[in-house]
Amino acid sequence: MSTWIEVCDKNDIDEEDVIRFDHEGRSFAIYRSPQDSFHATDGHCTHENVHLADGLVMDDIIECPKHNGRFNYKTGQAKGAPVCINLKTYPVKVDAGRVFVQVG
Amino acid sequence: MARPATKRDYSLLGRDAQAAVANGLSAAEWYHTDVPRKQMKELMKREDAPAIRDTAIWLGAMAVLAGLGVFFWGSFWAIPFFLAYGVLYGSASDSRWHECGHGTAFKTMWMNDAVYQIACFMIMRNPVTWRWSHTRHHTDTVIVGRDPEIAVMRPPDLLRLILNVFGLLDAWHATIDMVRNAFGVISAEEKTFIPESEQPKAIRVARIWFGIYAVTIALSVYLGSILPLMLVGLPRLYGAWHHVMTGLLQHGGLADNVIDHRLNSRTVYMNPVSRFIYWNMNYHVEHHMFPMVPYHALPKLHALIKDDLPAPNPSILDGYSEMIPAFLRQLRNQDYFLKRALPPTARPYREDLHSDVMARAAE
Numbered sequence: 001m002s003t004w005i006e007v008c009d010k011n012d013i014d015e016e017d018v019i020r021f022d023h024e025g026r027s028f029a030i031y032r033s034p035q036d037s038f039h040a041t042d043g044h045c046t047h048e049n050v051h052l053a054d055g056l057v058m059d060d061i062i063e064c065p066k067h068n069g070r071f072n073y074k075t076g077q078a079k080g081a082p083v084c085i086n087l088k089t090y091p092v093k094v095d096a097g098r099v100f101v102q103v104g
Numbered sequence: 105m106a107r108p109a110t111k112r113d114y115s116l117l118g119r120d121a122q123a124a125v126a127n128g129l130s131a132a133e134w135y136h137t138d139v140p141r142k143q144m145k146e147l148m149k150r151e152d153a154p155a156i157r158d159t160a161i162w163l164g165a166m167a168v169l170a171g172l173g174v175f176f177w178g179s180f181w182a183i184p185f186f187l188a189y190g191v192l193y194g195s196a197s198d199s200r201w202h203e204c205g206h207g208t209a210f211k212t213m214w215m216n217d218a219v220y221q222i223a224c225f226m227i228m229r230n231p232v233t234w235r236w237s238h239t240r241h242h243t244d245t246v247i248v249g250r251d252p253e254i255a256v257m258r259p260p261d262l263l264r265l266i267l268n269v270f271g272l273l274d275a276w277h278a279t280i281d282m283v284r285n286a287f288g289v290i291s292a293e294e295k296t297f298i299p300e301s302e303q304p305k306a307i308r309v310a311r312i313w314f315g316i317y318a319v320t321i322a323l324s325v326y327l328g329s330i331l332p333l334m335l336v337g338l339p340r341l342y343g344a345w346h347h348v349m350t351g352l353l354q355h356g357g358l359a360d361n362v363i364d365h366r367l368n369s370r371t372v373y374m375n376p377v378s379r380f381i382y383w384n385m386n387y388h389v390e391h392h393m394f395p396m397v398p399y400h401a402l403p404k405l406h407a408l409i410k411d412d413l414p415a416p417n418p419s420i421l422d423g424y425s426e427m428i429p430a431f432l433r434q435l436r437n438q439d440y441f442l443k444r445a446l447p448p449t450a451r452p453y454r455e456d457l458h459s460d461v462m463a464r465a466a467e
């Protein structure tokens with residue numbers, strides 16, 4: 001069953017940035033876009049075992065810190081070599097200034 | 105009693121490749137200096153302006169030098185213009201290929217892609233094959249059997265190094281690879297790092313290049329002059345020396361099979377002209393540790409983290425003065441390498457994994 005998990009205060013994530021969130025043995029990347037929307041994906045790049053929270057957020061794109069592979073973090077779409085497999089995304093909501101992610 | 109030197113198997117399909125996967129050296133977690141997130145974000149920030157400026161200078165200078173070379177063709181006055189043109193074609197393309205392949209030179213992706221394609225053609229590196237080989241180089245930097253871009257294997261092949269100062273072996277192999285790919289053949293080794301979905305792209309590029317070279321050669325035959333080849337193709341040979349000179353310094357003579365770039369990569373202070381041609385890749389430890397940082401921000405990154413890195417070589421000459429004796433010694437003992445001393449302010453990393461390698465260096 002899907003449940004909403006509290007991640008952090010919304011101000012814990014800078015605009016156009018990403019943080020790491022670990023929960024019950026799983027790791028996620030939580031994003032705040034330049035438009036002030038919040039998003040979540042799996043934490044690790046689909047190319048190699050590198051966490052995206054050390055990467056660079058540019059508009060809708062997260063760039064992996066190891067090989068510069070790029071994903072659209074809103075849709076999970078892989079944007080080209082060296083990433084070929086899309087990222088899994090998760091619903092996010094903000095309630096009373098707190099960020100929640102729905103993990104299944 | 106000294107242990108016998110370890111014979112290395114550099115094949116991507118060989119014994120050492122399997123061993124690196126089995127013992128955790130492959131796809132390992134590498135050391136990173138701690139840099140506060142805000143500073144790192146500032147360093148990683150992309151811009152178009154520096155690379156547009158540098159690309160305009162690069163291609164503009166090539167056009168002027170080529171024009172003067174053609175104008176003076178047949179006289180000795182053409183020589184200096186072609187020598188300079190050759191370095192911009194056969195050496196500056198190496199760093200442009202590299203930086204645009206990372207996608208960090210420009211903020212605008214199509215600009216990275218456009219310069220990447222042009223530079224790949226000049227340096228004769230298939231843009232698909234080499235994108236994937238370089239990805240592996242960053243995953244498994246100087247891990248024997250895993251890294252397809254080890255420039256100097258042990259024992260060093262000094263004749264190969266000398267021939268490549270003029271691009272002879274590299275260009276020859278690149279030509280063979282291009283023809284093979286143009287005929288639709290992807291080698292077994294290439295298949296280890298190029299995903300199947302990407303292989304047709306490598307073949308398509310090889311066919312386009314094959315066509316360009318065929319037209320250039322035909323034009324030379326038609327004109328009865330090597331001038332067209334002096335402009336397209338041959339500069340990969342007569343202008344290669346600078347990228348070989350700088351490229352060997354990246355990892356030459358240093359440790360292999362470690363997972364700390366401070367031990368297997370070299371930062372060298374260089375003159376401004378070489379840094380322009382090389383696009384600041386002289387900050388090579390910094391580049392490997394943080395490949396997201398664009399070339400124009402590497403000096404700032406270096407200033408920020410240098411207390412956690414080995415002392416840089418103060419000059420190209422100094423780099424060679426330690427590297428050449430190391431190559432000569434590796435002819436007798438493959439296990440010998442230059443052991444990098446970390447400063448007292450540096451954090452050590454995975455000494456458990458590296459202690460055996462270091463012990464061999466001391467023998």
